[in-house]
Amino acid sequence: MTLPPGFDSKGATKVCKLQKSLYGLKQASRKWFAKFSSTLISHGFIQSKADYSLFTRSQGSSFIALLVYVDDIVIASNDISAVSAFTVFLHSVFSLKDLGPLKYFLGLEVARSDKGIVVSQRKYALDILEDSGVLGAKPVLFPMDPNIKLSRSDGELLSDPSSYRRLVGRLVYLTITRPDLSFSVQMLSQFMDSPRKPHMDDASRVLRYLKSSPGQGIFFPSASDLKLKAFCDSDWAGCPDTRRSVTGFCVFLGDSLVSWKSKKQHTVSPAEAEYRSMAAVTCEITWLLALLRDLQLPHPDAALVFCDSQVAIHIAANPVYHECTKHIELDCHIVREKIDQGIIRTLHVKSAHQLADLMTKALHRPVFQGLLSKMNVLDLFHSS
Incomplete structure (x- = not known):
């Protein structure tokens, strides 16, 4: 930064000491978040350990969830009066602009009806x-x-x-x-x-x-249970350069698709590739369960993990190390640990019904469109 007029003189070597972070500096975003989060915590909010951008507050039957990205904030609650009082408090500390019901956020368009929400x-x-x-x-x-x-x-x-x-x-x-x-x-x-x-x-x-289909998005139905289920899969050495496999999974909360991933693995073993995809979705489910607890949505039942590989399911369930699985790294055995704790339950699904195929391989139109329809992905702007 440059010195203000009147402070500079020929030959002087002075610097400015900042009393607070200025907008545009690289430290500004960290200082802003520290100030904002401390204000929320002092007002009774709890910062989520699963997602540090999520803050929740529960007072009796009133529940408020707040998600912040830099200086953009989304508030969800079952108590409109509590939200109004809270926004008045925020406005007294910070300069806010209330944009009303959520319609557009960071490039995401939100449309809602009695049947559910489309993003x-x-x-x-x-x-x-x-x-x-x-x-x-x-x-x-x-x-x-x-x-x-x-x-x-x-x-x-x-x-x-x-x-x-x-x-x-x-x-x-x-x-x-x-x-x-x-x-x-x-x-x-x-x-x-x-x-x-x-x-x-x-x-x-x-x-x-x-x-x-530029307007295609995810549909979150309003009438759905809140049980986690996941599909995991991997291809068989699909990369022609490295012969490595691709991990793919998709996680549903009831009928709503809430998480998915497609990523190349570091292994070339078919059995290990399937097992690693199961380990990846197990980590994702563990994180989602922590997020559900922060949102006060208990999930007492074991999350269901569907896999089309009997070998991977057997490795996860059998505590005996076999000759063909000695090379599998210990971090992958989180699957077995979570099964023993009752957090997940592995089930076999036929390859024809494996939704995670969409994340692991290129598919022809009939299979592609069929799997996509089962994920509640639709286009509101498509004329049928």
Whole structure:
């Protein structure tokens, strides 16, 4: 920063001592959050250990949950009068602007009705299509061709890789509400250092798929139980360069899809790959259970984990170390620990009904659309 007028003089070597953090400094966000969180805690809120951006307060039958991202705040409660009194208190300490019922937050569009809530990123998706110049392109009905295997060495290097990196980076943020894009974006993200023409062609296909349903999002039904169930899967050495597998899982709270993931593993063993995918979803369920406790939603029953690998289920249930499982790292055996504690219960599901296939491999249209419909993913703007 520069000294204010009147403080500088020729040959002087003075500095300014800041009494408080100024907006725009790299320390400002940390100072703001510390100030905001201490104010909430002094007002009876409890900071979640599962998510430090979540604060909750329970007073009798009144419950308030507050989620903060920098200076954007979302408040949910079963008591409107308590929320009104709390916003008055916040306004007395900070300068706030009440934007009313939640409709748009960090690029997420929220639509609600008596049947439930739909969260999508339609405007963000249309912005990506417009910036990429594909609004006039012919749409496709599934994002990635199952017959194509992307490799790091095939095709000509792009002369300007920055456009590919920017596009994939924007698509990554779009997967917040688009589980149908998770596998495709995960594949495209592996070639950010040296993208080639086939990689850009596949990214263009993802954009053409996005054009077919830019308003697609997740539906959270209002009439649903609050029981956790999960599907986990892995492919079999699908990467042509490293022969490594991809972990995929999706977690439901009742009929609502609340968490999903698609990520390449560090192993090439088929049995270990399936078991690692089960370990990954077990960690996610453990975190979600802690989050549900903070939201005062008890979950006394064991969460159900569906896997189409009998071998992985056997490894998780059998405490005896076999010759073929000695190489599996100890961190993976969290599955067995959580089963013993009654936190999860593993069940077998036929491969034809494995929803996590959407996260581990490219699928043809009938299978892709069928699995997507079971995840309560829909497009409010699609005319049927």
